[in-house]
Every structure is written in structure tokens, then in C-alpha cells.
Amino acid sequence: MRIALIGGAGFVGHHLALRLRSLNHEVLVLDHLSVNQYGNLYEKRGGWNENYLSFLRARADLWNAAGCDFVLCDARDYHRLSQRLSVWKPDSVVHLAAVAHIIHTRTDEHNAWTNSVLSLKNALDASVALNVQRLIYFSSSTVYGDFPAPIVDEEFPLKPDTTYGRYKQIGEIMVHAAWQDRRLAYTIIRPQALYGARCVSRRVTQIFIENAIDKKPLRIDGDGSASHDFTYIDDLIDGVAAIFSHMDVSKNETFCMTAGEARTLKNLAEIVQSHIPCEIVNGPPDPEKPSRGTMSPAKAKRLLGWEPRYNLDQGMKLTIDFYKEMLNE
Secondary structure, eight states: OEEEEETTTSHHHHHHHHHHHHTTOEEEEEEOSOTTSHHHHHHHHTSOOHHHHHHHHHHHHHHHHTTOEEEEOOTTOHHHHHHHHHHHOOSEEEEOOSOOOHHHHHHTHHHHHIIIIIHHHHHHHHHHHTTOSEEEEEOOGGGGOSOSSSEEOTTSOOOOOSHHHHHHHHHHHHHHHHHHHHOOOEEEEEOOSEEOTTOOSOOHHHHHHHHHHTTOOEEEETTSOOEEOOEEHHHHHHHHHHHHHOTTTTTTEEEEOSOSOOEEHHHHHHHHHHHSOOOEEEEOOOTTSOOOOEEOOHHHHHHHOOOOOOOHHHHHHHHHHHHHHHHHO
8 A cells, every 4th residue: 555644754643654664564654854853843843852853863864764755744734745646546544643742733823723733724625526435544642631430431422621732633624524514424533642752852751761861850749649641652653554454344433542550740740750760759740731541542452353452661672772772883
């Protein structure tokens, strides 16, 4: 299959590109390299982070070595996106483009809107014009807002209470409308709290590991009881691969793809501490972040035969080992 990844140079996208190539799919990575990329990192971090630069270079080296095609393309520009896709002629499109950060979305809504929603509109229109077989949309656990129960599934109502979550819900609505009005088949994926190698987004898993390595304390917002369904990147990528091997039963379906086991921030910090000696401190709770919990992967297991392989202890060990190997190099 020929699969185009819009926003494919990011954390999820480059891992997905490598997996799809290993399964002999042809892969096109389209990205304009601004969100969580070179210039953006410099501006937000107040200078270059050499480790993050090495992560970004490694991403490009890996997808080039795997034989992926790459096009520098701003998905906010419909004409350029549609022209690039029409030349390459994908069978399926995966939409990953977004400003995947709650606070950055709130503080720069226009940038988040154009990168997350406008880019999706263009992807949908181009996919319809090219008779693409399937569009896969990456949504988020934030579409639920504060979780109404300890465990949620695809049938729970969506009540996002952040700009980021609302934009993701709008995206889901747009994807549904593209099927209803123009018969563009879709699959929606809802992940949560992703982590793993070569991430530059400063997720809490990453912050804790890097602080521990730098002999800084691990700062927990609140008492540490806030929980997240931390999901190792390889598990999510396995799930997307399962969609492509089950195109019939995944058509027009939504899947929660997480570890299926929420763990507390305190537990996360203690796991890092068990591998790298460090201090754990507590600060005030963050009112911006919704209260989350476990997302059931039962539907994906039933329809796709997929289930997560890594719990938080296993996934964090792999991620910490990646950091140690990188630092030794």
C-alpha cells in the first residue's frame, strides 16, 4: 500500500514511517519541519539543545535509510499539499499534523488552529479529490475532558475542557462529516501520554528522565495521585499497523489505543528514581490539565487482534536505556 503521513516527521510519524516500511508499504513523509522541529525548538528552549538536535537528525537518517520518500510541505497550503499528493497518489493518508500540547495550543490558538484543523481540512479535501481509500486521524484522550469514570471507552461522551481537546473533537467531527457527505472512509485513533525514543516534545516522562540524568529533582504537580494511561510508542505503532492489516473491520471505526492501565505521576517518578538516583519533590497542582485515567483497548483487541505489550515499568526501562546509550555515544 502507498501511505502518506501528513506531519510524518514528528515523534509518532517517524516511528510509524519506519514500521510501515518494515512491512513493505511505500511511505511518503510530508512535513514543513516547524512544529517541534529546529527553529521551533530554538525559540521555545532559548537556545539549541544538542540532544534534541541529534534526535531530529536521527529521525531523518532513519526514515531515509528505510527508503521513505520525503517532501517538505506545509499542509496548511491546500494547493501545495494536493499537488504533492496527486503526484505521489497514496492509497491511504494518515493525518498527524498538530500542535500536540495543551498549553501551547491555549497560548497560540491561531497557530494551533492552522496546524491542527486547517491542515486536516486540506487533507480531507485532497483525499476526496484523489479517491483515497482511507484517512486515519490521530485524535487524543483530551476529547473526554475530565474522565467521567476510572475507565473510559469509545462510547463515552466527549466533553473537552481545553482548547487542544476541543480542536481534536472538531477534527473528529470533520472526519465524520467527510464520510457522511463525501464517502471518505476513516479510522480515528485516541492515544494518551505517549513516550519513547527520540521525542522532543518535553512530555512528563521525558522531563523526569532528563532531570534525573542532569541531577535535578523530579517535580510533581500536586500530590502525585494524578494518573495517565502512559503508552509506549511501539504499542501505538503496533495498533496502527493492525489497522492497515484489517482495513475491512477498521473502516469508519474509532479506537482507544493505550496501555489500558493508568499509573500515577508518583509511580512514574519512582520508576525513574529506581533506574537513576534522584530527588522527588512536589509542587502545586496544574489547573490546566484535565483529570484522566485508563482508556480501554478492548475494542481494538476484539476487532484488530491488537493489545499493548509494554506496561509502564517495561516501557520506561527501554526509554531510559535509549537515553543512556545516546549519552554514551
